[in-house]
Amino acid sequence: MAGKPSIKRMADLLKSGAVMLSHVCPNCKIPLFKLKTGETLCPSCGTRYYIVADSREETKALVTTTIERLERTIMTKLNTLNDMLGRSTDYNEEMQIVNSLIKWLEALERIERIKRYTKLS
Numbered sequence: 448m449a450g451k452p453s454i455k456r457m458a459d460l461l462k463s464g465a466v467m468l469s470h471v472c473p474n475c476k477i478p479l480f481k482l483k484t485g486e487t488l489c490p491s492c493g494t495r496y497y498i499v500a501d502s503r504e505e506t507k508a509l510v511t512t513t514i515e516r517l518e519r520t521i522m523t524k525l526n527t528l529n530d531m532l533g534r535s536t537d538y539n540e541e542m543q544i545v546n547s548l549i550k551w552l553e554a555l556e557r558i559e560r561i562k563r564y565t566k567l568s
């Protein structure tokens with residue numbers, strides 16, 4: 448018998464944006480939580496679970512998380528470059544920043560294409 452489920456722990460998980468699932472922990476018989484990080488765990492015993500319908504679903508889930516993370520990283524880069532461009536007073540530096548901006552925007556375009564191709568959006 449695992450430790451009794453902590454209501455506070457479950458409340459904290461929900462507050463942090465975790466989602467309660469319909470699956471239950473086979474040991475504790477209480478609902479599993481899917482964290483914002485994508486991990487699924489039992490709030491009582493802490494066991495991590497991987498709930499996937501099949502390997503195709505698993506691959507799609509992996510592609511989705513990777514693409515979304517990449518998109519966020521690129522957005523951060525674009526923001527930084529935008530700030531740099533605003534501050535710059537040097538033409539050559541500005542052109543370098545613009546070239547970087549174009550490359551990141553192209554990367555975003557490709558991501559959109561990948562999303563369409565894999566029907567993620």
Ligand SMILES: [Zn+2]
Pocket residue numbers: 449472473474475476489490491492493494
């Ligand atoms: Zn458990």
